[in-house]
Amino acid sequence: MVGNSATGMMTGYLSRPATSGVEGVVFRFKRYAIHDGPGIRTTVFLKGCPLECTWCHNPEGQDFRPRQMAGGPATGGRPLTVGRQVTVARVVAEAEKDLVFYDDSGGGVTFSGGEPLAQPDFILALLATCRHRRLHTVLDTSGFAPPELFLDAARLSDLVLFDLKIIDPDLHRKYTGVNNRQILSNFRAACRAGIPMRVRVPLIPEITATEANLHRLGAFLSTCRAGCPVDLLPYHRIGEDKYRRLGIGHPGRIPGNLDKARIRQAREILAGYDLKVSVGG
Template sequence: MSGMIFDIQRFAIHDGPGIRTNVFLKGCPLRCWWCQNPEGISPKPQIMYFEYKCLHCHLCVDVCPLQAIRIDKGDVHIIDRELCDACGKCSDNCPSNALKLVGREYSVEEVMEEIRKDVTFFDSSGGGVTFTGGEPFFQPLFLKGLLEACKAEGIHTVVETSGFVSREILRKLMQYIDLFYHDIKLFDDESSSLYTGVPSKPILDNMRFLSESKRNMVIRFPVIPTITDTEENIRGIAGFLSTLRVEEIHLLPFHDVAEKYARLGMPYKMRVHEAPSRERLKEIKEVFEGIGLKVVLYG
């Protein structure tokens, strides 16, 4: 059993209780305009180019077997993303790590070897493993293998999800998940389809299903100026959450990540580049507190 991972972060403290190891699975069915991890959208490996690290030695051009890298006027590196197959030879030979291969195949056991390094910290802090992404449910068989392995070793599991997943997969895997970190972005179907690429109804239905199944769930709400922070959207979400078995919501203020998209050669649709004001965050916090939720505000 194997799957595509684009990062493993140790000693994380914001993605579940205690000290955690975060495992980032690659691939996502959503196309959120503001996605903070665009390297997790595609299910395939990709090359990231960090221009500020580049020594302009041109070794990458020499070693690329497909001639997918060329040097333009002004010594600018151009990567032909259609031609590049992310073999990794350019990143392997880059002396300054200006080129980075994002995403590689891991077996369940290889991931578990990394996780086991932190078991002592899990035990002392009440921590565990958080599977995030991308969308972890995008690789359901691999995720199931990882969750089963963690449960067999008594490791606490969190899955951070958009909720856009088939009910069949959710029903099969939820028994292995101790805590869901469940995103909610847009209440209205039309707005959700525009800004995330998928309708909101299947996501809301899955949230209700998890609530009725008495699964532990923390809600995560990205505060995106002019998109998710409208009065209509916030009131709609608050009204919906008031009907569920949830006690806590995390507010995640927007941060501009245009540079990440540029490094991946991906288009960035966001027109707003400023974070929400402290005043607006306070107003939103008060709305959710008004329905009895504990509100955690991230910076």
């Protein structure tokens, strides 16, 4: 099914024709996903991310090329190659295997990563092809991308899940490796353009889930007149073993999970800015 996307002028990135033969690198297909947008979805994880978040639970998706990873319980200990080159046609064909579930549930395809906008030609061709085939699309992004690319991709999506982390620029650079100026500017541009969005805030103890950061996030989001709902995503440790299996050190110490009282407090702080806040997403 297809939702209503904001319309507007498409810019330079879309002057090139999208073709189903465009290739990119994908590292995972997750079928029957229920937390990555409305309904039942297939989530496609595009490889490569310009950020290096201290808490990243998909470190195998950060670099752009396929790489080896030591085996875990799911592979019976066998090593695996993470990432493969695929065409847009292949991705869409894979997603269309579950059309019946999308139709029944109002679902579709979610593009995540990594950072899907870090493969510009690929993501634009994927979104354009899905729109042509009337597949509902969700773009899950950090917002760290050139403004033209970001808006073109957002306008081709039925919903954007915008991951906002830290408002203070120095702390953002410290914990993600990049400045947040472009991210915040893209978010404001999307609000002005009326792009349908949900904001996702990873709740990382002592990093994003501090009172100071939550108040600054609340103040920032309350200036966006579009009134996007906010999903709080509490940190979990499931990705930590992947660092060992990739043979890389964990980029930082995360002091455990947040307890329910701290999650409730985070929700109350943001709700105090007149935002619609849920836990999970």
